[in-house]
């Protein structure tokens with residue numbers, strides 16, 4: 001691992017240059033910083049870097065003024081370059097395949113311990129996010145934009161019990177992040193997982209029926225769960 005920042009990790013598996021251009025190939029792997037931790041992308045882009053300009057490239061790409069930027073100790077990289085270190089390119093980049101995992105920040109090392117995921121750009125703010133975690137009106141959003149749009153003032157809030165047709169059209173997302181709701185003055189009042197659909201609907205309606213004066217919003221979460229929010 002050469003270095004990284006809030007959106008990209010740069011890794012190298014060979015310091016042997018092509019005789020033609022004296023360049024090595026670095027792989028740029030996308031990373032998403034989500035409310036539940038960092039996720040490493042399941043794809044990468046190749047970039048050719050002149051070996052002689054490697055340190056400049058790393059310094060320019062991951063500058064110290066970027067608070068999420070880090071770089072590997074350059075002495076170690078220099079040594080690997082000098083011995084023309086090479087290792088087969090792994091199918092996925094994980095904690096076991098990173099030679100200098102101890103130089104990687106904790107959040108990134110943690111992410112490398114989990115399976116990689118498809119990463120896409122948020123349609124609203126261009127931030128990177130895990131694909132399909134937050135889709136609203138057919139647009140891929142990040143956790144932040146989804147929470148603002150769906151759980152904000154103009155979201156699908158409702159007073160009183162849901163009818164069957166409302167349950168058919170509930171919004172869905174991978175997870176609800178309470179820290180993002182706190183800033184909006186929204187509370188989580190019920191979280192259900194692995195409850196039969198009919199039971200879940202009945203439980204939600206007991207809650208909504210008992211307090212028709214206040215707006216509530218139920219959302220479907222991953223693996224058949226439900227979260228109920230109160231404005």
Ligand SMILES: [Zn+2]
Nearest residue numbers: 122125142145
């Ligand atoms: Zn966004």
